[in-house]
Every structure is written in structure tokens, then in C-alpha cells.
Amino acid sequence: MRHPYLVYAGRRLAQAVVVILLTYVFTFVVVSILPGDPVTNVLRDPQNGFSEEQIQAIVAAQGLDQPLLVQLWTALTHFLSGDFGLSMRSSRPVATLIAEVLPSTLALASAGLAVALGLAFAIAYGTQFLPGRLGSGLRALPSLFLSVPNFVIGLVLIHAFGFQLGLFRVIEPESAWATAFAAIALGIPISAQIAEVLIANLDHEARQDYAAVARSRGLSPARLFARHLLKPSSLPVVTVIALTVGELLGGSLVTEAVFGRNGVGSLVQRSAAAQDLPVLQAVVALAALIFVLVNLAADLVYPLLDPRITLAGPAARRPGKADEAPHDAPLRTVTG
Amino acid sequence: MAPPDGLTVVAPSPQPLLRVEDLSVAYGRQTVVAGVGFALPRAGSLALIGESGSGKSTIARAVLRLLPRTGRATGRVAIDGREVLGLPERRFRPLRGRAIGFVPQDPGNALNPVRSIGVQAEEAAALLDEPDRVRRTALILETFAAVGLDDPRRVYDAYPHQLSGGMLQRVLIGLAILPRPALLVADEPTSALDVTVQKRILDLLSRLREERGIGLLLITHDLAIAAERADTLVVLKDGTVQEAGRTGTVFASPASAYARKLHADVPSLNPDRYATLREAGFRRRAAGAGPKIAVSAVTKTYRADGRVATQVTKAVDGVSFSVPAGTTHALVGESGSGKTTTIRLLLGLETPDAGSIRVAGQEVTGRSHEALRSVRRQLQLVYQNPFTSLDPTWSVEALVREPLDRFAVGTRLERAERVRAVLADVGLGPHLLARRPDALSGGQRQRVAIARALALKPDVIVLDEPTSALDVSVQADIVEVLLSLQAELGLTYVFVSHDLALVRQLAHTVSVMHRGCVVEEGAVADVFDHPRHAYTAALLDAVPRGIAGRARGPDRRLRTEAA
Numbered sequence: 001m002r003h004p005y006l007v008y009a010g011r012r013l014a015q016a017v018v019v020i021l022l023t024y025v026f027t028f029v030v031v032s033i034l035p036g037d038p039v040t041n042v043l044r045d046p047q048n049g050f051s052e053e054q055i056q057a058i059v060a061a062q063g064l065d066q067p068l069l070v071q072l073w074t075a076l077t078h079f080l081s082g083d084f085g086l087s088m089r090s091s092r093p094v095a096t097l098i099a100e101v102l103p104s105t106l107a108l109a110s111a112g113l114a115v116a117l118g119l120a121f122a123i124a125y126g127t128q129f130l131p132g133r134l135g136s137g138l139r140a141l142p143s144l145f146l147s148v149p150n151f152v153i154g155l156v157l158i159h160a161f162g163f164q165l166g167l168f169r170v171i172e173p174e175s176a177w178a179t180a181f182a183a184i185a186l187g188i189p190i191s192a193q194i195a196e197v198l199i200a201n202l203d204h205e206a207r208q209d210y211a212a213v214a215r216s217r218g219l220s221p222a223r224l225f226a227r228h229l230l231k232p233s234s235l236p237v238v239t240v241i242a243l244t245v246g247e248l249l250g251g252s253l254v255t256e257a258v259f260g261r262n263g264v265g266s267l268v269q270r271s272a273a274a275q276d277l278p279v280l281q282a283v284v285a286l287a288a289l290i291f292v293l294v295n296l297a298a299d300l301v302y303p304l305l306d307p308r309i310t311l312a313g314p315a316a317r318r319p320g321k322a323d324e325a326p327h328d329a330p331l332r333t334v335t336g
Numbered sequence: 337m338a339p340p341d342g343l344t345v346v347a348p349s350p351q352p353l354l355r356v357e358d359l360s361v362a363y364g365r366q367t368v369v370a371g372v373g374f375a376l377p378r379a380g381s382l383a384l385i386g387e388s389g390s391g392k393s394t395i396a397r398a399v400l401r402l403l404p405r406t407g408r409a410t411g412r413v414a415i416d417g418r419e420v421l422g423l424p425e426r427r428f429r430p431l432r433g434r435a436i437g438f439v440p441q442d443p444g445n446a447l448n449p450v451r452s453i454g455v456q457a458e459e460a461a462a463l464l465d466e467p468d469r470v471r472r473t474a475l476i477l478e479t480f481a482a483v484g485l486d487d488p489r490r491v492y493d494a495y496p497h498q499l500s501g502g503m504l505q506r507v508l509i510g511l512a513i514l515p516r517p518a519l520l521v522a523d524e525p526t527s528a529l530d531v532t533v534q535k536r537i538l539d540l541l542s543r544l545r546e547e548r549g550i551g552l553l554l555i556t557h558d559l560a561i562a563a564e565r566a567d568t569l570v571v572l573k574d575g576t577v578q579e580a581g582r583t584g585t586v587f588a589s590p591a592s593a594y595a596r597k598l599h600a601d602v603p604s605l606n607p608d609r610y611a612t613l614r615e616a617g618f619r620r621r622a623a624g625a626g627p628k629i630a631v632s633a634v635t636k637t638y639r640a641d642g643r644v645a646t647q648v649t650k651a652v653d654g655v656s657f658s659v660p661a662g663t664t665h666a667l668v669g670e671s672g673s674g675k676t677t678t679i680r681l682l683l684g685l686e687t688p689d690a691g692s693i694r695v696a697g698q699e700v701t702g703r704s705h706e707a708l709r710s711v712r713r714q715l716q717l718v719y720q721n722p723f724t725s726l727d728p729t730w731s732v733e734a735l736v737r738e739p740l741d742r743f744a745v746g747t748r749l750e751r752a753e754r755v756r757a758v759l760a761d762v763g764l765g766p767h768l769l770a771r772r773p774d775a776l777s778g779g780q781r782q783r784v785a786i787a788r789a790l791a792l793k794p795d796v797i798v799l800d801e802p803t804s805a806l807d808v809s810v811q812a813d814i815v816e817v818l819l820s821l822q823a824e825l826g827l828t829y830v831f832v833s834h835d836l837a838l839v840r841q842l843a844h845t846v847s848v849m850h851r852g853c854v855v856e857e858g859a860v861a862d863v864f865d866h867p868r869h870a871y872t873a874a875l876l877d878a879v880p881r882g883i884a885g886r887a888r889g890p891d892r893r894l895r896t897e898a899a
Contacts, residue, residue, distance in 0.1 A: 208445060209440050209441070209446045210445060210446050210447050210448045210449075212402045212438075212440070213440050213508070214448065214456070214459065216400055216402060216432055216433065216436070216437070216438035216512075217432065217433045217459050217460050217515075218429050218430065218432035218433040218434065218463055218515075220429065227451070227455070227459070228448050228451065231450050231451070232449065235450075305450065306449075306450050307449075307450060307495040308449060308497050
């Protein structure tokens with residue numbers, strides 16, 4: 001018999017693949033029905049000085065004279081084999097272009113997420129255990145964080161730690177220190193969302209009967225937090241993290257611009273200005289891929305955090321509590 | 337009335353296990369407990385009795401030092417002569433579990449749902465002076481067996497949602513007694529459980545008290561349970577002690593008006609309280625009134641599709657009963673006996689696999705959604721829990737008027753008139769019209785739910801455990817309202833309950849259900865006085881009967897005392 005978790009994981013994975021393919025098809029269709037033909041715009045630009053024969057040759061070579069469905073099929077099969085075509089701006093493979101800038105963005109985004117999580121859990125822990133005004137002051141922090149845009153935080157950090165204190169060289173934006181400060185700028189607004197959900201849930205869980213009963217067993221506040229409150233409170237946090245991935249990616253594009261980093265953001269900026277469709281399409285597909293993967297990860301984590309989640313789907317749920325009572329065993333008489 | 341009187345009687349030794357003196361608890365400016373005092377001797381038992389809001393649970397929480405942050409307790413609470421109310425939390429913590437164990441009200445919420453039972457049991461075991469982990473786990477399994485859990489290993493590995501309420505309460509009692517405390521505080525330990533399970537849990541607590549010499553502080557709203565299980569009673573109302581003393585004295589000759597009312601409100605002690613109101617129904621039945629409801633051979637099966645095999649649960653299996661017009665028929669049984677499924681079928685919320693259901697001569701089964709609408713008008717439901725069955729954002733007026741609007745009854749003015757009339761019928765004044773459910777008490781909410789059911793002038797009302805979420809005294813009010821309405825309007829009731837004492841008070845006929853089947857049926861007096869089926873007898877035996885119940889308890893010492 002197969003393990004139900006593996007069956008569940010397999011089904012979720014299959015769904016993820018379908019979603020990614022559909023996203024690719026969707027962007028392809030949207031781009032082709034958009035008004036204006038960027039291909040012809042670029043090729044027929046007098047500055048480029050292509051002759052009509054050359055244009056025809058390029059169009060034929062790229063398969064642009066084929067019917068749309070055929071083009072889609074070609075693009076899809078190439079996409080699946082990792083071939084995203086050539087950039088129209090630089091004539092270099094799109095895959096290479098993205099591979100050059102992706103590590104920088106991924107480093108920033110994951111460092112940003114780490115900062116966000118660390119901050120959120122620290123704030124949430126503080127609200128539960130710091131006494132009096134300090135604890136309630138911390139509760140105001142997330143809304144403050146949320147109301148400051150990350151580029152403002154970025155500029156302040158660059159000014160204070162880059163120029164004033166000289167902790168990092170502003171002209172070396174990919175250095176470890178610069179990356180750390182960029183991650184802080186990116187992580188702060190996202191930490192606010194996570195912290196708000198986490199605080200609300202910790203408050204909720206702390207009011208539950210089981211928390212009082214656990215305290216009656218002599219658990220210290222720290223152990224109560226770590227052993228009982230944290231896990232159930234983290235479930236909604238997983239959802240929030242999955243949802244903020246979009247924000248994390250969008251935020252890293254802004255942060256890259258502020259810190260002058262050469263990441264996916266600057267590539268998108270350059271390609272959009274030049275209507276470099278193959279690059280843009282690959283970036284959209286990549287974003288979809290990341291989004292789907294993170295949500296897939298969230299789906300796979302839920303059942304590990306909460307044993308009450310049934311893996312088999314709604315059909316297998318028991319009707320009511322029909323079989324509850326018979327479990328209760330008759331009292332055993334204890335002798336001696 | 338002042339408590340000291342009771343105190344002198346119950347304090348045999350100079351140093352009781354628990355002594356509470358002049359205890360007051362306030363939330364902000366609002367005082368909820370004022371000047372309460374009592375003493376519990378070593379291995380003794382004492383019950384705090386009162387309705388919701390009497391402060392009984394607040395006292396328990398104050399003794400356990402589990403009050404919410406906004407609560408302030410003043411006075412003295414001494415355990416083994418040691419003052420604990422003023423102790424800083426860090427110095428009180430070593431007493432938690434080791435000196436005082438806690439058995440909470442609702443076992444379904446008292447264990448962390450995402451942690452296994454074993455993880456939580458190890459926390460209790462950590463309080464023992466036992467450095468060896470394997471040994472500690474063995475002690476847990478031993479304790480689970482001692483509290484009547486048949487398969488301790490399975491329980492240890494399970495998560496809370498995989499166990500029944502009765503099993504969870506056994507687990508919680510096990511965890512409470514594991515560190516061998518001298519005092520156990522049980523806050524309504526059985527109010528969320530079925531009667532038969534309730535009896536087993538109470539028996540278990542009594543047995544542990546005798547075998548291990550654990551003092552029991554029992555909090556309950558049910559005088560019958562308190563009198564059956566405790567040596568001393570402390571009757572509370574509005575945060576003050578009304579009466580206190582030895583159980584025999586308080587129970588047999590209550591001195592305060594409130595204690596007398598509590599006594600009168602317990603169904604098992606007053607089976608004939610509503611004899612006059614029920615008379616009309618008995619006469620109709622004797623006169624051979626035609627059946628208003630006829631259920632015959634109804635079966636409902638649920639399937640749980642697994643990969644390997646299809647599990648089939650027969651929720652209702654060939655159930656038949658009929659209810660003469662203007663009488664009350666009760667369906668009794670424990671959780672899982674199929675009574676809820678039966679009424680869902682009756683209401684047309686589910687379709688039976690086989691059998692027929694006729695209401696006022698009309699077939700309910702196999703009807704279209706539209707056709708059901710006209711039947712529904714004759715057939716209304718009052719749901720179990722008035723705290724969840726009323727939309728909290730609606731006013732009382734909107735709640736009661738909704739069914740009238742749905743069926744477009746009369747003009748706007750006539751509908752408004754009707755709302756006032758039905759509210760008056762259930763004893764609610766027009767000043768409540770604009771209130772929202774939050775601003776009503778539990779009893780008032782259930783009256784609103786009844787008024788809502790009455791609005792369309794139905795012939796039949798299905799009452800699904802209408803008082804199980806309410807206090808005994810509020811329950812008595814609601815039962816009175818229901819029976820008056822029946823006597824006045826000739827309503828037919830189908831009453832679902834696991835409380836046999838209540839059924840005996842208000843029903844005319846009864847069907848006892850067990851695992852989806854009717855095991856016994858007939859007139860209430862016949863079935864209850866001469867039960868033929870063992871299951872009926874077991875249900876009846878589980879009804880707490882106050883001081884009379886002590887003679888049959890497992891506790892031999894008590895038996896001699898009661899004699």
C-alpha cells in the first residue's frame with residue numbers, strides 16, 4: 001500500500017506542472033494578441049538597417065511566419081527542454097541572460113525572507129513575553145513596518161550604513177554587507193505581515209483551554225510557547241509566506257534598483273524598454289514557476305504541521321461523529 | 337448568607353488540604369467572586385455548585401492561578417497550610433501538577449490538537465522524580481491503563497482528534513494524577529460528555545479519590561452530580577456563598593431559597609414536575625389521535641471511500657416510530673446512536689436509502705426541493721446550541737421575521753405583529769427586538785430560536801437537544817416554555833436528547849436508539865420503569881440521582897455513610 005502522504009504529494013506535484021504549463025500558454029497568447037508587433041518594430045527599425053530579404057530570413061529562421069498554434073507548440077517544446085530562445089536585443093540565449101542575474105536575485109530574496117521570518121518571530125515572541133509597555137509597544141511595530149515602503153527603508157539604510165558609517169561600499173552592491181542591508185530593506189515590510197498573523201494566532205492559541213491545561217502541568221512560559229503555541233500558530237504563517245512570495249519577488253526588483261544590484265529586476269527593466277519578448281516571457285514563466293513551487297511546498301508542509309488535515313480529500317471524510325462513542329472502553333476494574 | 341457555618345462542620349483537622357478564605361476575584365471594577373471561603377480535608381471531596389456566572393469556575397481558576405491577566409484575586413488560598421495566592425508565579429509553578437492537578441471542562445479542547453498525546457503526557461511525567469525516560473514512559477502507559485484506557489500504547493501515539501471525548505477525558509485525568517498530586521480540581525469534567533460516559537468518568541474520579549487519597553474539588557452546575565459525588569456542598573450564586581455544609585444536610589433540607597430552586601430544577605429529582613402541562617398530550621394519545629409523524633423502516637448508510645476497501649457505516653438502520661398529534665416523542669441515545677441522522681432525514685435534509693417518512697399524511701422522502709418547501713413550513717427545528725445557531729450580526733426581530741419573509745406571509749405590518757406575538761409566546765418582551773444575540777443570555781437565545789421556529793405556525797417542532805448547552809435552571813425555564821406552548825397550541829414535538837431524566841419529565845413516548853437501531857420504544861413510564869433492553873437499563877443507571885445515587889457508587893465507604 002502506498003503511503004497516503006506520497007499519493008498526496010504526487011497529486012499536488014502533477015497539479016503544479018499543469019499550472020506552470022497553463023501559465024506559459026496564457027502569457028504566449030496574451031503577448032500575441034496584444035496590439036503592435038514588436039518583432040516587426042525591432043526589425044523594421046530603420047536604425048537597424050535590415051534589408052527586406054534579411055527580415056524575411058530572420059522571420060523564417062525564428063518560425064514567426066508559422067501559424068500561431070505551431071509557434072506555441074514549438075515554444076512549448078523548447079521551453080520544456082530548457083531552451084527559451086534568443087534575446088532579440090542582444091541575440092544571446094535567454095537562458096544565459098537569466099542565469100547570469102538569477103543568483104543575485106535569489107540570494108537577495110531568500111536573505112530577505114530569512115530577515116522577515118527572523119524579525120516576525122522575534123517580534124511575536126516579544127509581544128508574548130516582554131512585560132507591560134515594551135510588549136504592547138512591539139504590537140504597534142508591524143503596522144509601522146507596513147506603512148513604510150521598502151525603497152524608503154533602502155535609501156535610509158544606504159545613507160546611514162553606507163555613506164555615514166561606511167559599513168559597506170555603495171559601489172559594490174553585490175558584496176555580502178550590501179546584500180545583507182538590501183535583505184533588511186526587503187524583509188522589513190514582509191516581516192510585518194507575517195508578524196501580524198503570528199501575533200494574532202499566538203494570542204488566540206494562548207487563550208485556548210489546552211494552554212491553561214498545559215500551564216496547570218507546570219510548564220514555564222517559554223516551554224509553553226515553544227512546545228505548544230508555536231506550532232499551531234505557524235500554520236497560517238505558512239499560508240502568508242506562500243502568498244508573500246509575489247511581494248518578495250516584486251520587492252526585490254525595487255530593492256535591486258535602489259541598491260544598484262544587477263539582478264532579474266534590471267534585466268526586466270532593460271528588456272521591457274526594448275520590447276525584448278523572449279526574455280520577458282521567460283521571466284514571467286520563471287515567476288510562475290517559483291510561485292507554484294512555493295505554494296506546492298506550503299501544501300506539502302501543512303499535513304506535517306497539522307495531523308488533522310486529511311490527505312485523501314473530502315470524499316474520505318467521516319460523516320459526523322458517527323463512530324465516536326463505541327471507542328470509549330468500559331471501565332476496567334483495577335485490582336490491587 | 338455567610339459561609340463560616342459550613343466551614344466549622346467540614347474542617348475535621350486543623351490543617352485542611354485546601355483552605356480558601358475571603359476569596360474575591362475582580363475583572364477591572366467588576367467583582368465576580370466576593371468573600372468566598374471553604375475548606376477541603378485531605379482525601380475529601382467538595383463540590384462548588386451554581387449556574388453560569390455564579391463564579392464557580394472563577395474560584396477554581398483562582399485556586400489554580402489560571403485566571404486571565406485582567407483578573408485580580410484577593411484573600412487567602414492555602415494548600416497544605418501554605419499560602420499560595422500571594423506567591424510569585426515562579427515559586428508557584430513547582431506546585432502545578434505536583435500538588436494540584438486540573439481536569440478541565442471540555443476534553444475536546446484541552447489537549448493541543450497538533451501534538452501527540454505522548455508528547456503532552458511526557459510533560460506531566462517530567463514532574464516525577466524519575467530520571468529515566470523509558471521508565472517515565474512506562475509510568476504513563478501504566479497510568480493510562482489505570483484510568484481505563486484499553487490500549488495505552490495506541491493512545492500514547494494518537495493525536496487528540498483520533499480519540500473520543502470520553503477517552504480524552506480519561507487521558508486528561510491520567511495526566512492530572514500522573515505526578516501524584518494531593519488535590520484534583522475538576523471543572524465540570526463531564527458536561528461535554530454523554531450520560532453513560534459521564535457516569536464512568538465520575539466513577540473513575542471517585543475511585544481514584546479512594547485508592548490514592550486525592551482530594552477532589554468538583555465544580556458543577558448539576559446538584560444531582562454534586563450530591564452523588566461530594567461530601568461537602570458549597571452553593572454559589574452571583575459570586576457569593578448561598579449555603580454550605582455536609583451533602584446530606586444541604587441536599588435533604590436546603591436552607592436557602594436558591595438551593596431549593598436548584599433542587600427543584602434537577603430533572604432526575606423531580607420526574608413529575610410538569611405533570612399538569614403534559615396531561616393534555618396523554619389525553620390526546622389515549623383518545624387515539626392520528627399519527628402526525630410516521631417513520632417506517634428508514635435506513636441511511638454513509639460510505640467512506642478508502643483506496644483499499646469501502647467502509648460502510650449504517651447511521652440509521654430500519655428505524656420506525658410514529659408520533660400522535662399534540663404529543664412529544666423522544667429519541668434518546670448516546671453520540672453516534674443515529675438520533676441526529678434520524679431527524680435530518682425527518683427534516684428532509686438527507687434522503688433515506690430505504691423506508692418512508694410521512695408528516696401529516698404527506699410523504700417527505702423522494703420529494704423535489706420545491707415540494708419540500710411546503711412540508712418544511714409545517715416542520716421546524718430548534719437547534720442544540722443557541723450560541724452558534726443564531727447569526728450574531730442579526731437583530732432578534734430580523735431573526736424571528738426571516739421565515740415569515742421567506743414564505744412572504746401577510747403584509748409587512750402583519751409580519752411585524754406576528755414577530756411580537758411569538759416573542760410574547762416564549763416570554764420575551766418587545767424591548768429585546770433590536771438586540772443582537774451577543775446581548776442575550778443563553779436562555780433568552782434559546783427562546784428566540786423557539787420563537788423563530790414558531791413564527792410560521794408549524795404543527796411539528798423538532799427539538800435537537802435544545803437544553804444541552806444550558807444550565808439546569810435555565811433548562812427548567814425552557815422546558816416550561818415548550819410544554820406551555822404544546823398545551824396551548826397542540827404542537828407535536830420530536831425531542832432528541834441523551835438526558836433521560838429530562839425525557840422522563842417532558843415526553844409522552846420514547847424510542848431508545850443504539851448504533852442506528854431502535855432497541856426499545858413505548859410510553860415513557862413503561863420504558864423507564866421497566867426497561868427490557870440492557871442498553872436502556874444502562875442509560876437509566878447512568879443518570880445522576882443525587883444522594884440516592886451514592887448507595888450504588890463504587891465507593892464502599894460512601895455507601896455506609898449514606899445508609
